[in-house]
Amino acid sequence: MFCAATEAAVAPATSSRWETLKNSKAGVWCRSLVSDYREACKEMVVGAWERPIKATAYMTLLGGAWACFHTKPDHSSFEAALLECSNQLGLLSPWIRNMTSDGHVQSLVKLRNEGRLCYVSLGLLSLVYSANYDPDTTLYEAQCSNLSVRWWEFPKQVLDVGFAGRWWILNSKMQDYDVNEEEFKYLPAHMQLTSPPxxxxxxxxERLHKDSWLALTMEDKEKETSVVDREEESQIQPLKEEQTQA
Structure with missing residues (x-):
């Protein structure tokens, strides 16, 4: 009896508290927010059903932006790519290295050793640029904001652009890194250009390559010996004539 009376006394208080919280300013604001989101989702679904091409275009743009954000290369990937390119060039002789590739990689390595190679993320892409000083430098010129690089001069200091999982400028500079164009500049013009066979x-x-695998027959050996004998006779005959003249 006492338990039933207690439950009956607590129930109105609980319901009254819920009603008070529901009708308060915070409750009204939360209900209106949920209602707005529900209506927005409903309109989105209805609009996508009525205009599928437009919805597909929006979804493609959002998916592409999400993919670019997650495949954006970071600073460690640039360090690894620079080290790999430096090792590839180091395995080649200086006479056959591409001067453009070698100069670009050497300049990046020098900036990295000086601590002037900086990285910045812009959301969908990454930039690597050169700074005038190491960030840890305590010189007045390095710490004074009035002497820093102006924003319109920043594009001149950009060294590479990271997008879609690769560093584009570094990869373009490493094209034909094992071909030294300076080696062929003194050749005639018709010899500097090559055309596919x-x-x-x-x-x-291919036919000559397959024929080289075949074993020699006796006729081929006889032909080779006859050719060698003729060459020897042609070499000995002038010597005999010289001896008779002497």
Whole structure:
């Protein structure tokens, strides 16, 4: 009896508290916020159903932005790419290195050793740029904001752009890194350009390559010996004529 009376006394108080909280300013604001979000989601679904092409375009843009954000390279990836390019060039002789690739990588390595190679993330892409001083430098010129680089001069200091999981300028500079163009600049113009072989040349080379695997027959050996004998006779004949003249 006492328990039933206690429950009956607590129930109105609990319901009254809930009603008070529900009708308060915070409760009204939360209900209106949930209602607005529900209406917005409903309108989004209805609009996507009525205009599928527009919705597909928006979803593609959002998906592309999300993919670019998650595949954006970071500072450690640039360090690894720079180290790999430096090792690739180090395995080559200085005579066959591409001067453009070697100069670009050497300048980046020098800036890195000086602590002037900086990295910044812009959301969908990353930038690597050169600073005038190391950030830890305590010189007055390095710490004074009035002597810092102006924003319109910043594009001149950008060294690389990271987008979609790769560093574009570094990869473009490393194209044909094992071809030294200075080696061929003294050749005639018709020898500086190369053209891909034709189909007939490719077939001929493949045929000669397959024929090189075949074993020599006796006829081929006899032909080779006869050719060698003729060459020896042609070399001995002038010597005999010289001896008779002497």
């Amino acid at each position: 034709s189909v007939q040349e490719v077939e001929r080379n």
